[in-house]
Amino acid sequence: MDDVAAKAQALFVIGSNTTEQHPVFGAMLRQAVIQRGAKLIVADPRRIDLTEFATLHLRQRPGTDIALLNGLMYLILENGWEDKAFIAERCEGYEEFLETVKQYPPEKVSEITGIPVAKLQQAAEIMGTVKPMAVMWAMGITQHIVGVRNVMTLANLQMLTGNMGKPGGGVNPLRGQNNVQGACDMGGLPNVYTAYQPVINEEVRKKFAAAWGVSEAPRLVDDNHTIHGLADKVGLTVTEMMPGLLDGRTHALYILAEDPIMSDPDTKHIRHCLEAADFIVLQEIFPTETSHYADVLLPGVTFAEKDGTFTNTERRVQLVRQAIPPLGEARQDWEIIAEIAWRILGADAASVEHGPWAGWDYHSPSDILTEINALTPSYAGINYERLERGERLQWPVPNAEHPGTPILHTKGFARGKGKFMPIDHIPPAERPDDDYPFVMSTGRVLYHWHGGEMTRRAESLMSLYGQALVEVNPSDAEKLHLVAESFVRVESRRGVIEAKAWVTERVPPGMVYANFHFPAASANELTQAALDPVSKIPEYKVTAVKVELV
Amino acid sequence: MPHLTINGNPIDVPEGTTILRAAEKLGITIPTLCDHPDLTPYGGCRLCLVEVKGSRNLSASCALAATEGMEVTTESAQLTEARRGILELLLFAYHDSGYADGQKETTQFMRWVRHYGLDPVKQQSANPYHPVNSDSNPVVWVDMNKCILCNRCIRACAEVQGRFVWELAERGFNSHIMAGAGAGMLPGRCESCGACVAYCPTGALDNKPSIGAGLPDKLVTTTCSYCGVGCQFDLNIKDGKIIRVTSNPNAPVNGMHLCVKGRYGYDYVHHPERLTRPKVRRYLLEGKAKSEIREERGEMGDTKTNHLSSHPPVSALWDWVETDWETALTITADKLRETRDHYGPDSIGILTSAKCTNEENYLMNKLARQVIRTNNIDHCARL
Ligand code: SF4
Ligand code: SF4
Ligand code: FES
Numbered sequence: 024m025d026d027v028a029a030k031a032q033a034l035f036v037i038g039s040n041t042t043e044q045h046p047v048f049g050a051m052l053r054q055a056v057i058q059r060g061a062k063l064i065v066a067d068p069r070r071i072d073l074t075e076f077a078t079l080h081l082r083q084r085p086g087t088d089i090a091l092l093n094g095l096m097y098l099i100l101e102n103g104w105e106d107k108a109f110i111a112e113r114c115e116g117y118e119e120f121l122e123t124v125k126q127y128p129p130e131k132v133s134e135i136t137g138i139p140v141a142k143l144q145q146a147a148e149i150m151g152t153v154k155p156m157a158v159m160w161a162m163g164i165t166q167h168i169v170g171v172r173n174v175m176t177l178a179n180l181q182m183l184t185g186n187m188g189k190p191g192g193g194v195n196p197l198r199g200q201n202n203v204q205g206a207c208d209m210g211g212l213p214n215v216y217t218a219y220q221p222v223i224n225e226e227v228r229k230k231f232a233a234a235w236g237v238s239e240a241p242r243l244v245d246d247n248h249t250i251h252g253l254a255d256k257v258g259l260t261v262t263e264m265m266p267g268l269l270d271g272r273t274h275a276l277y278i279l280a281e282d283p284i285m286s287d288p289d290t291k292h293i294r295h296c297l298e299a300a301d302f303i304v305l306q307e308i309f310p311t312e313t314s315h316y317a318d319v320l321l322p323g324v325t326f327a328e329k330d331g332t333f334t335n336t337e338r339r340v341q342l343v344r345q346a347i348p349p350l351g352e353a354r355q356d357w358e359i360i361a362e363i364a365w366r367i368l369g370a371d372a373a374s375v376e377h378g379p380w381a382g383w384d385y386h387s388p389s390d391i392l393t394e395i396n397a398l399t400p401s402y403a404g405i406n407y408e409r410l411e412r413g414e415r416l417q418w419p420v421p422n423a424e425h426p427g428t429p430i431l432h433t434k435g436f437a438r439g440k441g442k443f444m445p446i447d448h449i450p451p452a453e454r455p456d457d458d459y460p461f462v463m464s465t466g467r468v469l470y471h472w473h474g475g476e477m478t479r480r481a482e483s484l485m486s487l488y489g490q491a492l493v494e495v496n497p498s499d500a501e502k503l504h505l506v507a508e509s510f511v512r513v514e515s516r517r518g519v520i521e522a523k524a525w526v527t528e529r530v531p532p533g534m535v536y537a538n539f540h541f542p543a544a545s546a547n548e549l550t551q552a553a554l555d556p557v558s559k560i561p562e563y564k565v566t567a568v569k570v571e572l573v
Numbered sequence: 574m575p576h577l578t579i580n581g582n583p584i585d586v587p588e589g590t591t592i593l594r595a596a597e598k599l600g601i602t603i604p605t606l607c608d609h610p611d612l613t614p615y616g617g618c619r620l621c622l623v624e625v626k627g628s629r630n631l632s633a634s635c636a637l638a639a640t641e642g643m644e645v646t647t648e649s650a651q652l653t654e655a656r657r658g659i660l661e662l663l664l665f666a667y668h669d670s671g672y673a674d675g676q677k678e679t680t681q682f683m684r685w686v687r688h689y690g691l692d693p694v695k696q697q698s699a700n701p702y703h704p705v706n707s708d709s710n711p712v713v714w715v716d717m718n719k720c721i722l723c724n725r726c727i728r729a730c731a732e733v734q735g736r737f738v739w740e741l742a743e744r745g746f747n748s749h750i751m752a753g754a755g756a757g758m759l760p761g762r763c764e765s766c767g768a769c770v771a772y773c774p775t776g777a778l779d780n781k782p783s784i785g786a787g788l789p790d791k792l793v794t795t796t797c798s799y800c801g802v803g804c805q806f807d808l809n810i811k812d813g814k815i816i817r818v819t820s821n822p823n824a825p826v827n828g829m830h831l832c833v834k835g836r837y838g839y840d841y842v843h844h845p846e847r848l849t850r851p852k853v854r855r856y857l858l859e860g861k862a863k864s865e866i867r868e869e870r871g872e873m874g875d876t877k878t879n880h881l882s883s884h885p886p887v888s889a890l891w892d893w894v895e896t897d898w899e900t901a902l903t904i905t906a907d908k909l910r911e912t913r914d915h916y917g918p919d920s921i922g923i924l925t926s927a928k929c930t931n932e933e934n935y936l937m938n939k940l941a942r943q944v945i946r947t948n949n950i951d952h953c954a955r956l
Contacts, residue, residue, distance in 0.1 A: 044800060045800050046766065047826070047827045047831065048802050050735050050766075053734075054735055057735060058732070201797060201803070201927070202926075202928065202931065203801060205927075206952045209931050209937075212950065213949060213951055231942065235939065237943055244914040245914040248917055250913075250914075250917075250918060252946075253942055253946065254918060254919070254947050256948065257948060258947055258951075259919075261922075261952070272919070272920070274916050274921065275908065275909060275922070276921070276922045276923075277905075277923050278924040279923075280928045280929055281926050283924070301863060302909070304905045308847055309841075309846050309848060310846060318853065318854050318863070320852040321851050321901060321902075322851060325841070326798035327795070327815060332931045333796050333803065333931065335802060335803025336803065337803075339825065341825070342794075342796065343796050346793035346808040346810050350849050351850060352851070352898070353848065356933045361936060363909070364944045366902060366903065366905075367909055367945075381943075388932040391936060392931070395935050415825050471834075477798070477799075477841040478838055480840075480844040481840050482840055483712045483781075484833065487711060487765055
């Protein structure tokens with residue numbers, strides 16, 4: 024982030040409301056514009072705060088990012104602004120990609136996105152001529168049925184302009200939660216172990232089986248079930264586990280500090296799913312909305328009561344230090360997990376053999392990090408001594424002497440050459456129609472965080488933003504006869520919420536914006552589980568709704 | 574690279590370096606108030622005066638660039654006298670109404686007041702000129718009686734947060750700082766980040782939720798629990814409670830800066846709704862099956878509206894019962910093992926957490942794969 028803040032000459036922010044979602048980084052972007060005169064292009068249907076500082080605001084219709092980006096690349100190519108040397112030396116798949124981009128002349132793109140041709144041209148000129156340019160994106164890019172395709176299109180743009188792997192350039196995804204990066208790095212995903220080692224790779228499985236003492240020999244556990252070694256198929260994502268509770272694929276859940284009732288799409292459906300579970304154990308700090316469906320509640324602790332590490336959005340591993348003892352009888356989360364693990368194993372001792380990391384006998388988070396070091400190449404050299412000494416480590420850190428890697432892909436891409444992908448625009452799954460004429464997009468606000476479990480219990484934040492607000496454009500407000508302090512009813516094919524309207528130019532006519540911080544009016548009552556086929560991320564950013572005055 | 578000496582110590586510094594920064598490099602402290610290394614030099618308070626050989630006037634070192642051959646003195650009887658005079662004047666216009674702001678001992682202003690032998694109680698203004706707590710912002714406390722017009726809040730808001738809430742109003746004796754062109758902070762589009770508080774050297778701007786909390790027993794540097802930027806800060810702990818968050822200038826990502834959630838969103842930690850004992854549903858303790866509750870509920874009619882969680886509760890078997898850890902852990906482990914053994918490992922889903930540490934996530938991954946033998950593990954990165 025500091026290289027972007029200090030070195031980027033152009034900043035392209037798309038699908039990220041940076042000053043509200045990543046406020047301190049958002050402030051750095053503002054300063055890059057104010058103090059260094061960096062050119063800022065914001066592409067967002069909403070007039071987010073950052074647009075005040077932007078050289079250009081491209082207000083594309085929701086769900087038309089690919090058309091927009093292809094159109095910009097068309098213009099970059101038309102003017103010969105592409106980085107020919109970079110493309111020739113470092114990339115492949117160029118010809119096929121060109122064929123696709125040729126289908127996006129500015130007039131057509133303007134029609135799809137609603138952005139005037141002249142603005143497209145201005146944007147292309149900045150992108151084609153000002154270097155280095157950094158691209159920042161967040162959930163506004165991924166939370167679409169074409170999320171993965173959106174991301175690849177941004178990579179195309181940065182390869183085309185030769186901005187990949189350069190200080191002040193690159194594609195910079197901004198991770199939403201404090202440790203999304205770490206949860207992914209640590210194998211909290213259905214397809215990979217730590218450091219993205221694939222579960223379907225036999226070598227990798229052997230490595231983990233040996234380390235964890237898992238034998239391949241099948242074992243009869245029940246009259247009709249045998250259990251084998253490590254599972255060799257990709258597992259279910261959260262967006263598949265939930266419906267699995269209804270169709271009988273999933274029977275029990277162990278949930279650590281997550282609140283699917285607030286954070287998953289189509290809340291009514293999620294309630295049905297959780298309701299159908301045979302058993303749910305929830306490890307949490309508060310009686311969240313999800314706790315109503317749990318069978319067992321185990322009290323864990325907050326960040327102030329624990330030691331450990333978080334990994335930020337730029338792969339920086341940092342210490343979390345215990346400041347106060349756990350409240351009441353609450354216990355360290357790592358201890359609780361280990362207690363459950365060894366109890367399951369205890370009654371089933373034969374299932375695990377000797378292995379250097381087979382046991383669950385940890386005395387501290389530092390012990391656990393030592394095990395992570397042994398099994399996770401990118402974290403091999405990260406330990407508490409180094410972090411305590413104040414070393415600043417961004418993974419990969421392959422050994423204890425390695426200084427870390429602030430910028431990825433400086434010399435080449437992980438897979439050899441960067442591959443251009445030919446990607447076409449696909450419209451969103453649900454589009455406005457006569458019955459549901461508005462587009463609703465969802466997200467968070469500056470003062471709250473995710474399902475609001477913590478921020479709704481923080482007095483200062485509640486006095487700054489104490490109830491859900493739905494953003495409505497003034498022209499729509501007039502048609503709907505809204506006055507100051509009006510409440511609106513927002514209804515989709517799946518549910519309905521009522522919330523206070525905030526009449527503002529932030530949203531364009533025909534669009535409303537709602538958040539999911541408050542259980543009484545959570546946008547996820549309305550959203551749908553239309554998933555990106557690869558990432559399985561739901562399309563939160565486009566839902567067709569109708570809006571009425573209450 | 575100008576070469577100069579400060580108190581007789583030679584040093585080479587890059588062109589444009591101020592005398593103040595050059596002195597810092599030599600480990601020499603010059604008293605300052607309006608200067609802060611993160612902010613553009615202002616040269617307003619003149620506490621940082623030094624003597625430069627060949628110059629008859631004393632110069633403000635924070636605004637004076639080093640030049641070749643300079644000979645600078647940072648301590649002398651004349652300088653001490655001048656600095657004491659400046660502090661006396663500032664103190665004369667300062668009034669502390671005596672509330673426990675928790676920073677009194679430690680503000681930069683009080684440090685220099687004491688250092689130069691002034692008596693903050695006897696030498697301060699006898700009466701307040703302004704109401705204490707004069708802004709309605711819920712997190713920023715404004716007490717203009719303590720303002721010394723160092724201008725740091727104005728620069729912090731503009732140069733760190735990029736919000737331009739504060740400005741200097743009027744000139745001369747009536748000069749004062751003003752938020753939102755007189756309308757106040759929030760109407761002036763303040764984002765309540767607290768940067769102006771963090772940079773204020775007197776406590777004129779303070780953390781409103783912490784007024785009265787006093788001094789901490791200890792500071793613990795840690796990483797924010799909200800977004801992925803990864804800011805670090807110091808939790809101020811007193812009697813086992815977080816009483817405020819303060820900036821830690823060494824924080825790798827954010828330095829002194831934080832956002833409203835990081836700086837003011839910590840009190841959930843002590844919220845009365847915190848879970849402090851394990852709980853299990855009564856049916857689990859009575860050796861009943863969950864299906865019995867479902868049957869009972871079925872008899873009550875509409876299953877659609879009769880959620881297990883509906884109020885009043887559908888069944889006493891679904892009531893929460895607080896238990897000891899052993900009971901809760903044993904039930905949990907038994908249920909997970911039975912489910913696995915009966916329906917197979919892939920009948921269990923593990924939701925790990927983007928809010929938890931790497932170590933905790935690693936263990937969830939190990940539990941799913943080594944213990945349960947499933948790859949059904951995910952978290953809300955997608956959501
Ligand atoms: S709290 Fe932040 S935004 Fe508000 S006035 Fe202070 S520095 Fe500016
Ligand atoms: S202080 Fe704000 S910007 Fe920094 S990590 Fe916390 S939530 Fe993110
Ligand atoms: S610190 Fe130099 S004039 Fe204030």
